[in-house]
Amino acid sequence: MPDLTILHNSACSTSRHALDEASAAGVDAEVVPYLKKPLDRAELLDLLAKLEDPPADLVRKDGFFKAQGLDADDYVTPEAVADLLVEHPRLMQRPVLVRGGRAIIGRPKDRVAAFLAS
Template sequence: MSDVTVLHNPKCSTSRAAIETLDATGAQAEVRQYLKEPLDEAALRDLIGKLEDEPTDLVRRDSFFKEQGLTDADVATVDQIVAVLVEHPRLMQRPVIVKGEAAIIGRPKDRVAAFLAG
């Protein structure tokens, strides 16, 4: 079992680039398609606890976010972030790379190789 997990959306070019980076480095990783297997509240809280980025950065601010009537004020706290992502998993940034007890959002793409090497 690998100590690297990628929360992946195969439709996302940045997420696919993260998988390519993993393959190029020879790193073994568990790839979890989080839209098919959404994270529950406990898993999201665990992820946020490991995240090197600001927790609110885990939420995508795309057209779907706006369609739901959400604003930055709706994802300002960990509780709010977890509630939004449990209800709308597609709003989670991708890819997210978890290595041991640390995690990053794999944007921009070059962060992934540096994170894996560290």
């Protein structure tokens, strides 16, 4: 059974970097293509409870976010973030690494190796 889960977007170089780092470290990882298999609200709330970053950091504030007329100030609580990501999974920051009761966003890239080593 893998001891690491990576919520992955294959189109993202930072997400691919996380897979490469896990492989180089010899860590068995379950890769979850979250855009093909979006997390439901309960799974997102569980992830947010483990996340070492603020809940708002899990939301990408990119052009799509702005095009939807969204305001970052509305997405700071775990509940609001989960509701948004259920509706728009593409707004989830990536990659997300989960190990045991801990999770991080793998940005910047150097966070990944440190997380794998801990």
